[in-house]
Amino acid sequence: MKVTYYGHSCFGVEMNGKHLLFDPFISPNPKASQIKIDDIPANYILVSHGHADHVADAERIAKRTGATIISNFEIVTWFGQRGVNGHGMNHGGKHRFDFGTVKYVYATHSSVLPDGTYGGNPGGFVVWDDQSCFYFAGDTALSFDMKTIPLTCPRLNFAILPIGDNFTMDAADAAIAAEFIECETIIGCHFDTFEVIEIDHDAAKAAFDKRGKTLILPAIGQTLEM
Ligand code: NI
Ligand code: MN
Secondary structure (H helix, E strand, O other): OEEEEOOOOOEEEEEOOEEEEEOOOOOOOHHHOOOOHHHOOOOEEEOOOOOHHHHOOHHHHHHHHOOEEEEEHHHHHHHHOOOOOEEEEOOOOEEEOOOOEEEEEEOOOOOEOOOOOEOOOOEEEEEEOOOOEEEEOOOOOOOHHHHHHHHHOOOOOEEEEEOEOOOOOEHHHHHHHHHHOOOOEEEEEOOOOOHHHOOOHHHHHHHHHOOOOEEEOOOOOOEEEO
């Protein structure tokens, strides 16, 4: 499975011939200025919550590609009013798509859309097929609810967790989250974009090392084979 990092919390995942794009925030991100936004492929755009640093480019990319938005009901309704197709979900629900199964899970955060519209409850996604399973946490604090993921989903091959602190958990808490979700390999996100979430990369990796977990800090534009 190919995983491409587009900066902040934005990832592209190629799964069973379909392109999944998570939380597109590229054009307002000066650190991602080398990314050619109009070249990014997308069949589905998965939006964890309504904050601008997760939805900024979703409409533009969806209108170019015809991608379907997968998010909570409120966010999908908001995009629907802008002429973008979507599939609404809510916490604890799963749905089988043509690329695999998606479960929308709890996140400890908030959610309002850029124009002030209520953005429903923030969430994360567990995505799987017969071969593999991964968790995209969105913005979240460390929470005991994460322990329900290994009880209710296939074994995780990797997870994408926020580690930047201030708005989400930091690397030390995310390393505990890796234990809660029983996952060995974590890709970090939501770090270094803004001054307030700049992190010490070595200290972040050491926090995971201490718990026997691996933290990958991708470069913007980098594609990982997971
Ligand atoms: Ni947020
Ligand atoms: Mn955020």
